[in-house]
Amino acid sequence: MLLMVISLVYNKVLFTALIVAGIVFYAIAALHVYQLVSNFQNNILPMFEALSSIRMNYRIESINITQVNDGKIEVLVKAVINITWDKEVPVKGPVLEISWMNNTIGRIEIKSLDEPFMNQPLTMRFLVGKQDIGEQVYLTAIIDTDIGVIKLVQPIANLSTILSQTGIAIEDIRVVRHQNIDYLVFSITSSKNTVKLPIRIVLLDRNKDVLLEKYCEDFYVDPSSKYEVSIDVTDIDLDNVKYIKIMVYDAQIALFQLGG
Amino acid sequence: MIYETKPLTAKELSKTISLGIVKGLVYYSIYYIVLFRLVIYYIIPYLIQASGLEGIDISSLVSLELVNIRIILIFIVLSIIGTFLVRHVPYGRALDSLIGLLMLYIVLTIFNFGRSEGYISEYNLYYHVDLSPLFQSILIIIAFITLGHVFISVGREYRGRKTQETRKIHIDQ
Numbered sequence: 001m002l003l004m005v006i007s008l009v010y011n012k013v014l015f016t017a018l019i020v021a022g023i024v025f026y027a028i029a030a031l032h033v034y035q036l037v038s039n040f041q042n043n044i045l046p047m048f049e050a051l052s053s054i055r056m057n058y059r060i061e062s063i064n065i066t067q068v069n070d071g072k073i074e075v076l077v078k079a080v081i082n083i084t085w086d087k088e089v090p091v092k093g094p095v096l097e098i099s100w101m102n103n104t105i106g107r108i109e110i111k112s113l114d115e116p117f118m119n120q121p122l123t124m125r126f127l128v129g130k131q132d133i134g135e136q137v138y139l140t141a142i143i144d145t146d147i148g149v150i151k152l153v154q155p156i157a158n159l160s161t162i163l164s165q166t167g168i169a170i171e172d173i174r175v176v177r178h179q180n181i182d183y184l185v186f187s188i189t190s191s192k193n194t195v196k197l198p199i200r201i202v203l204l205d206r207n208k209d210v211l212l213e214k215y216c217e218d219f220y221v222d223p224s225s226k227y228e229v230s231i232d233v234t235d236i237d238l239d240n241v242k243y244i245k246i247m248v249y250d251a252q253i254a255l256f257q258l259g260g
Numbered sequence: 261m262i263y264e265t266k267p268l269t270a271k272e273l274s275k276t277i278s279l280g281i282v283k284g285l286v287y288y289s290i291y292y293i294v295l296f297r298l299v300i301y302y303i304i305p306y307l308i309q310a311s312g313l314e315g316i317d318i319s320s321l322v323s324l325e326l327v328n329i330r331i332i333l334i335f336i337v338l339s340i341i342g343t344f345l346v347r348h349v350p351y352g353r354a355l356d357s358l359i360g361l362l363m364l365y366i367v368l369t370i371f372n373f374g375r376s377e378g379y380i381s382e383y384n385l386y387y388h389v390d391l392s393p394l395f396q397s398i399l400i401i402i403a404f405i406t407l408g409h410v411f412i413s414v415g416r417e418y419r420g421r422k423t424q425e426t427r428k429i430h431i432d433q
Contacts, residue, residue, distance in 0.1 A: 010422035018415030025408030032401045036394075048307065148374065148391035150307055155384060 039146050046089035047145065050113045053086035056096075058122075063166045065248070067197040068127070073248070075126040077162060081108060083117040090114040097140040098124055100159070101132060126159060133160050133251040160251035166193050168221060168254050170244060176230070183230040184238065188246070194222040197248060201229060203236070204243040211236050263420045266347045276347050280340030287360070288335045291367045293326065299374060304389055331370065338363055351417055354410040361406045368395050 061078040068074045083096075093110025106124040110117050136155040143150040173186040184203075199219045203212040214231050221227045233241075246254040266272045342359040345352030368374075374391030 010419050010426075015415050015419050018411050018418065022408040022410070022412030022415065025404050025411060029401050029404035029408065032397060032404065036397055036401070052309070147394035147397075148389065150390075151388040153386040153388075 036147075043091050044145055044147060046087070047091045047093075047113065047143075050085045050087045050089050050091075051094065051143065054083060055085070056081065056083045058082070060162075060165050061121075062193050063162070064194040065163065065166065065197055066194065071130070073128045073197050075128060075159070075163065077124045077126070079122045079124070081117070081120045081122050083108075083110065083120075085113065085116070088114045088116075092144075093117075095142040095144065097142065098122075098156075099138045099140060100124075100126055101135050126162075128159060130249050133163075133249045134158055137162065160253070163248060163251060163253045166195055166253055167191060168193070168195060168246065170256050171226075173258070175233070175238060182233050182238070184233045184241070185228070185230045186244075187226040187228050188219075188221055189226040190221040190223060192223055196220045196222075199253075200247045201231065202245040202247060203231070203233075203241045204245055205240045206242045208243060211241060263350075263417050263424060265350055268348060272347070276343050277340055279347075280343040281336050283343060284332070284336035284339035287339060287363055288332055291364055292328070292331055292335075295367060296371060299371065299391070303374075303391065304376065307389065307391075331366075334366060335363060350421070351414055353417060354414045357406050357409050357413070361403055364402055365399065368399060 059080045061080055062076075063078075064076045066074050066076075091113055093113045095110070096108040097104050098106035105126060106122050108117075108120065108122060136158050139154050139156045141152045141154075143152075168188055168190045170186045170188050173184070176183045176185045197219060198215065198217045201214045201216060202210055205211055212231065212233065212235075214229070216227070216229065219227055242258055244256045244258065245252055266276075338359050342356040345355045345359070349355070373395045375389070377386070377388040379386050
């Protein structure tokens with residue numbers, strides 16, 4: 001009797017509607033939990049597992065340096081990048097960005113982590129003013145996932161270090177006497193790069209003190225042509241010359257040691 | 261369950277306030293201490309280390325204030341309001357769970373939804389970690405659970421109150 005009275009008094013439809021609405025919201029929550037968990041299992045965890053074993057190496061193919069107008073120099077670096085990791089998973093990989101003076105100058109995108117990223121070319125172009133030569137080059141790794149973004153920024157080199165990779169060499173060093181003046185004569189070569197900009201050639205003694213400097217406005221070397229230098233060395237003792245340094249702006253791009 | 265709205269007497273109100281303080285401290289330890297620690301000491305280091313950096317002591321980079329008076333006070337005030345709703349206001353239980361949601365939102369806002377950045381001198385490395393999508397989806401999940409709970413608790417309270425009234429009428433007769 002009592003039970004009958006109760007069931008008649010409260011609105012069953014309203015009660016049921018409230019409970020059903022509650023269950024619907026619970027179900028939506030459960031769906032979101034399911035999505036999050038499966039995302040973690042299928043994408044996030046495998047991705048980080050692969051990334052934890054990532055190795056990267058690069059080989060510089062060529063560095064071409066030319067002077068452009070307004071006194072700036074343009075440095076074009078062509079590199080070949082190899083990136084490998086242990087576990088191959090079919091998820092999107094990180095993006096690597098090379099930046100310099102707040103500009104992105106090179107970008108590598110690993111589209112999928114299911115095959116190693118081998119022998120990928122990367123071209124970086126620097127436009128360098130006189131005061132920028134010591135600026136750092138940064139490598140940024142951007143790991144973009146559904147749960148968030150991680151960005152790691154690390155300085156990798158400064159520009160003068162990169163310039164010193166040009167691999168220029170000197171050869172045929174000799175002293176030539178012409179009209180009572182002694183000249184130190186040698187040629188500068190480059191086996192794979194083009195360097196075309198004014199440089200300074202500096203002769204140094206064993207303590208790396210400057211003995212003599214020569215400014216070469218029309219300097220140009222490439223794999224097929226070499227640059228002949230002759231320096232008037234009448235005023236200095238040639239035996240003291242221990243090093244020849246080649247400079248761009250204030251940065252050393254090559255240093256050669258002479259004799260024993 | 262008996263749905264009873266307590267009278268606003270001094271005795272009942274002081275009971276409400278002390279219950280609110282205890283609840284606030286419990287919420288604080290769950291949300292602030294546990295969740296915060298989980299993120300700072302486990303999730304962020306895990307992600308940074310998984311990105312190829314080993315042996316970073318994250319606790320040296322992020323300092324965690326275990327006792328943050330301002331947050332504790334916010335939590336206690338909100339809990340007292342919540343307990344007041346539960347004990348003195350009809351259907352207040354449902355509103356109270358919405359206050360719990362607000363607390364979670366406050367905690368997530370305090371640590372910027374998992375956005376952090378810093379510098380690790382050992383590796384000469386700057387990092388920016390933005391885990392806001394993760395925390396947004398956690399917030400959405402908890403918001404849906406809370407809403408579900410609100411509807412079900414309103415429904416049950418509605419039935420319970422009607423039943424009690426009916427039973428009362430029946431006994432009175």
